[in-house]
Amino acid sequence: MGGRGQRALGPGHADDAYAVVTPTLGRPSLSACLRALAEAGGPRPVRVVLVDDRHRTGGAPLTVDVPAPLRGVTSVVRGRARGPAAARNDGWRAAGDVPWIVFLDDDVVPGPTWGDDLALDLAEATDDTAAITARIDVPLPPDRRPTDWERNTAGLATARWITADMVYRRAALEAVGGFDERFRRAFREDADLALRVIGAGWTVSAGARTTTHPVRPADRWVSVRLQAGNADDVLMTRLHGPGWWSRAGAPRGRLPGHLAVTATAAAALSCAVLRRPRAAAVCAAAWLAGTAEFALARIAPGPRTRDELATMALTSVAIPPAAVWHWLRGQVAHRRTPALVTYEASAPPRARHRLVRERVRR
Incomplete structure (x- = not known):
């Protein structure tokens, strides 16, 4: 060269x-x-x-x-x-x-x-x-x-x-x-x-x-569809360990916040079903606060047109549960994915999985 x-x-x-x-x-x-x-x-x-x-x-x-x-x-x-x-x-x-x-x-x-x-x-x-x-x-x-x-x-x-x-x-x-x-x-x-x-x-x-x-x-809902990438992040963590974010220079995103917001929404619904109105109101207020913070964080740097405001409001409600759903889906789909170890890094994926299975059997 x-x-x-x-x-x-x-x-x-x-x-x-x-x-x-x-x-x-x-x-x-x-x-x-x-x-x-x-x-x-x-x-x-x-x-x-x-x-x-x-x-x-x-x-x-x-x-x-x-x-x-x-x-x-x-x-x-x-x-x-x-x-x-x-x-x-x-x-x-x-x-x-x-x-x-x-x-x-x-x-x-x-x-x-x-x-x-x-x-x-x-x-x-x-x-x-x-x-x-x-x-x-x-x-x-x-x-x-x-x-x-x-x-x-x-x-x-x-x-x-x-x-x-x-x-x-x-x-x-x-x-x-x-x-x-x-x-x-x-x-x-x-x-x-x-x-x-x-x-x-x-x-x-x-x-x-x-x-x-x-x-x-x-279209308006593209940001919601992009949440499917949370399942791929699970696969990355399984393969490369939790430190892959810094090694790849990848932003961590807002998954912890999405988990909290979705949990408060689920809690509000559960309390309402159980006829505990005060607890349901507290959880709903927490959900609303978290959703509003997320929407404002996306609106502030944008053009703030009527269409953009509507898109941010709608998708800020939908994104947290979508992100959590795909994260959970990834946890299930990749629960048995073995970690990638250095001495197997040069083997094709199929060969690498065969090596792991043979090591487990031994």
């Missing part, structure tokens, strides 16, 4: 050759992503693999406008509709023996110097570099305060190992078995993979290339 030039690896691939893998649900933004990729300066990918991860397409082909410079190297593979982790695994394995795999989401826009910047990132990689991050830019409205959803998306700019634009060495992916497909959402699968490659003795470095991640449209 750094300073060694373009030594050929495998059948005609230089050691800085890369493939782009993009899972997609058929969003219109995919064509814009590919267009920006084709127009970016610098070396182009030797392969582009689009993973069609739509569910029940009825055989309809993926609708995408592939720019002329990329048509000869672009292929579409059928995904299994099991989430982005599984789709990325399908993609990088279909990319052949290209030394580097760049994971791009279908709603990002590589910058105009992206190819040259990626070449510099790869040139600075050392032999133990498993992955290189990118700088993610999330444009926010210049004329008003961002909404709760816009602020949520803006958090991607500071996420440590986000796979919206992340390049991995193929050898590192092979060493750890790729993404853990138990992560069915675009959440925590990137942190899990990075922690596993670091545990296996590799390093993850920061790159200089820049990619824009626009805020895509979302």
